[in-house]
Amino acid sequence: MTTQLDVKPMDEQSYLMRNALLGVILGAWFLGESLHGYFEQYLQSHSMISLAVSILGGVIFISMMVILIKVMKSANKVQKKTFYYGNFEDEYLNYVNAKGYKYAFNFILIFFFVVYFLSGLDGTVASEVALSTSIREFCQLTVGLIFISYALPVLYLLKGADDE
Numbered sequence: 001m002t003t004q005l006d007v008k009p010m011d012e013q014s015y016l017m018r019n020a021l022l023g024v025i026l027g028a029w030f031l032g033e034s035l036h037g038y039f040e041q042y043l044q045s046h047s048m049i050s051l052a053v054s055i056l057g058g059v060i061f062i063s064m065m066v067i068l069i070k071v072m073k074s075a076n077k078v079q080k081k082t083f084y085y086g087n088f089e090d091e092y093l094n095y096v097n098a099k100g101y102k103y104a105f106n107f108i109l110i111f112f113f114v115v116y117f118l119s120g121l122d123g124t125v126a127s128e129v130a131l132s133t134s135i136r137e138f139c140q141l142t143v144g145l146i147f148i149s150y151a152l153p154v155l156y157l158l159k160g161a162d163d164e
Helices: 009-036 041-045 047-075 080-085 090-117 125-132 135-163
Strands: none
Touching: 009 090, 041 047, 041 090, 080 135, 090 125, 090 135
16 A cells, blocks of 8 residues: 655755755865865965865855755655656656756766867867866866756756746
């Protein structure tokens, strides 16, 4: 015997919005981690800017934990297929979620193509940066871009739904 959970569209929308906010925060965290290596010498020579970056990192980390807890609480109000597969009962939320994934996929494909093309141009600044980047930094940059390129369209489309 299965129990049907009565899901409200506002609960699903809240879950999707919090999930997208978490994506922005995680994206900022990964982008900051990947770019930290490039600015490390500059940050070491400027203590005030280094302190500001450290405080910003702490704020991002605390925000990430708070939003993660809110996402976990709001996940209890939606069906398990929504949590695991992203299938929302509301058609517009399904559309928004799919649109976010499409933007993320296309953005990362373009990003990979640009990196591939620029790394092939010998002697340019872009090829030197691409060749000097470690795999870890490149993966962090890619994951950060994936999170942000998914979350920003979702937040924008959900903002449009609130305006109506």
